[in-house]
Amino acid sequence: MxxxxxxxxxxxxxxxxxxxxxxxxxxxxxxxxxxxxxxxxxxxxxxxxxxxxxxxxxxxxxxxxxxxxxxxxxxxxxxxxxxxxxxxxxxxxxxxxxxxxxxxxxxxxxxxxxxxxxxxxxxxxxxxxxxxxxxxxxxxxxxxxxxxxxxxxxxxxxxxxxxxxxxxxxxxxxxxxxxxxxxxxxxxxxxxxxxxxxxxxxxxxxxxxxxxxxxxxxxxxxxxxxxxxxxxxxxxxxxxxxxxxxxxxxxxxxxxxxxxxxAPGKFNKTTGDLIPKNNLVQAPKYQDVFGHTIVELALNNKNIVGITPAMPTGSSLKYMMEKIPDRAFDVGIAEQHAVTLAAGMVKEGLIPFCNIYSTFLQRAYDQVIHDVALQNLPVIFCLDRAGLVGQDGATHHGIYDIAFLRCIPNLIIFAPLNEIELRNIMYTAQLGLKHPIAIRYPRGRGENVDWKKKFKKINIGSSQELKKGTKIAVISTGTIGNLVSKVINDLDSNTEIGHYSMPFIKPLDTNRLKSICTNYEAIISIEDGCISGGFGSAISEFVLDNTYKNTIKILGVPDVFIEHGSLEELHKIAKIDYTTIKKSINELRLS
CATH class of the missing domain: 3.40.50.970 (Thiamin diphosphate (ThDP)-binding fold, Pyr/PP domains)
Structure with missing residues (x-):
């Protein structure tokens, strides 16, 4: 040769x-x-x-x-x-x-x-x-x-x-x-x-x-x-x-x-044809839940508009651009402009869904504070690719949004447990919130094949008791709660363990937290974001401010830059994988 x-x-x-x-x-x-x-x-x-x-x-x-x-x-x-x-x-x-x-x-x-x-x-x-x-x-x-x-x-x-x-x-x-x-x-x-x-x-x-x-x-x-x-x-x-x-x-x-x-995925190197994926019925991608839901809502609410900075396909705003093109805007690689454009639209009575990848919202931080939150304008931020995203690596992981948004006054932060909850918070947000909201959801597929349910309004600051326990309360936010449920269900003897889903990172469900702190000895918080300043920090602050004595363990992404790899590999490195969650629960059970 x-x-x-x-x-x-x-x-x-x-x-x-x-x-x-x-x-x-x-x-x-x-x-x-x-x-x-x-x-x-x-x-x-x-x-x-x-x-x-x-x-x-x-x-x-x-x-x-x-x-x-x-x-x-x-x-x-x-x-x-x-x-x-x-x-x-x-x-x-x-x-x-x-x-x-x-x-x-x-x-x-x-x-x-x-x-x-x-x-x-x-x-x-x-x-x-x-x-x-x-x-x-x-x-x-x-x-x-x-x-x-x-x-x-x-x-x-x-x-x-x-x-x-x-x-x-x-x-x-x-x-x-x-x-x-x-x-x-x-x-x-x-x-x-x-x-x-x-x-x-x-x-x-x-x-x-x-x-x-x-x-x-x-x-x-x-x-x-x-x-x-x-x-x-x-x-x-x-x-x-x-x-x-x-x-x-x-x-x-x-x-x-x-x-x-x-970025085509796998394909035939000779013909160039994409290699088809299996035809199994799968839960939808979260981006598609957003894309189809905003169209459904916008067809019934003429004030809804959609904005994306250069990612209509990646965000699935393309569906709205195809069906309602005069109310869907691709503004190019201009995150700062996208945020302030949305603020201007709110001021004149529109309801903008501003869809930005979590990692790219970092580029518009001043606009979120100065143009939106300071003026308390109810822009609806939809933060796609929140959490670890896999092979794009450190530049693209959406793990800092909870920490850098949680300190901003007036801003609501919501992380849905699944795609049904994502639909419902989008529905709730367009009914007329008095504050801006950031809705964070991950890359990848959801949990439910049958996800297009009738809309239900969500009470701001609410949470769910997924399982009642007696000794250890696991509090999760976002889609990682589905993994937590699997871990708890797989434990041999789990009557001691309670599980609570708190989609509202801000405002927290303080009544629920008071009950948890009163009825449980230990608390484990878990999130697919950075530990420093994140959801677990908010729980710890609440416990400290209210002089509770619970043992607290925070699981999340450590204070290092996580590089590229498969999601499974990166979750293991960050110690928010199935095995580590199970180990953390068992350590507290035996303590």
Missing amino acids: PKTLLSTINSPNDLKRLAQEQLPQLAQEIRSFIITIVATKEGHLGASLGVVELTIALHYVFNTPIDNLIWDVGHQAYGHKILTGRKDVFETNRQLNGISGFPKIDESIYDAFGTGHSSTSISAILGMAIAANIKGDITKNHIAVIGDASIASGMAFEGLNHGGVTNANVLIILNDNAIGIDPSVGALKKYLTNVKKGTAKDENIFECLNFNYTGPIDGHNINDLIKELKRLQNIKGPKLLHVITTKGKGLKQAEENQVTYH
Whole structure:
């Protein structure tokens, strides 16, 4: 079997030894390598396939890692990882103790900056370039690759606004493929489309921001890329290269169905066809419960609107966008804008359901406090992907929302036990709450196949006694309560153990807590969020404030960053798995 070009490359120095005419063959081999592994190991596919030629050209021209190179967002960095010494371990991508699906500064010297969330690259690369100027290193290059969806974010524009009035040696490469995870939206998308068609107005937006603009050029023509990068290498100051690529390039299905093949799951590496999953009747995904329920509610309440920052498919707001398009809004990668937009809508009598992944709400914290809670505007936040999310790892785990929201006045926090409770709290919220509410629910499927029940109003601050006991009270919040019920039911002798579901993390059911503290010796709290400042902390504060003497044990995610792996593996690491919960209960029983 003939030796491949890729087999000879373990670093960019090896890449530079190839003749330029060999690079198209290398691009084909890298695409085949990515497709072969992602087909069975899963992961992000389309974004990295689209930038193979650009990845090769950047490492061929520039002196990485001396020259800094940042990928924004890191979905598109697979080729970069393969060319920078991680080819032999690439099959461990996103698996426990394997390499990350995103660039990480502690994984490789070639990863200049960690990028799991979007739109951070321009600010980071500008900071590095300014630092180089201050240190007198004027020969070093600083390159950021950012997509057309990411560059529309406010933070990216803040970086461009600053960068244009500096003499920093930065090169921003705009990877324009007209899609992020879902198709790009907004006025900037229309502008870039006009640029590609040659119908844009005479003034160029990036030149107006004092960037030396070049393009658009074909991002799959490796010779043109290398020629232009070599030219730009010798031009100082802020520069922007506009590159046109096709997401999913090299795999027909990924090019034609770019949303699905962003992260397609397992597929046939030869045909590209998705491998069908079993046809067993399953409980719905929580995101679909949200998506179908908001449509059901909105058809009966003309004031309901839906908002998502760039995740209509991932959040399932797509169902409302299809059926009631004039009341469903994808605002692009703009979480801050999404929150304050919702606040403005509430002020004028609308009822916005603002659906944001838990990890991305972190990006709009000031808006939650200043624009919503401080003014006590009843925005309904639906926080998808709350808790540990699995193989996307530390940048995407939604484990901090309870802690960072619990300290905000006026804000209600609710974590449903199951999809029926999710439906009912959505129904309750649109009836006319006097305060904003955050409803957090996990990635993945629920508990009930028959979930579309008649709506019931939930009393704010209420809880449920799932099982009465005599000695130990286990208090859970959210869907992890289903695992707790299984543990308790499986114990041989469990008359001592009570189980209480408290979906309202704020306000707590204080009457229920008083009864628990009076009638039980010990309390175990459990949550799929961080222990520090979380639900268990709230229980402990109540016990302390009311001078109860109960023994308390808090189970939740410890004060460390949990990396990537399967949900089962990560729950075990966090010690909120079946075995650890059972062990914790038994230890208290025997004490």
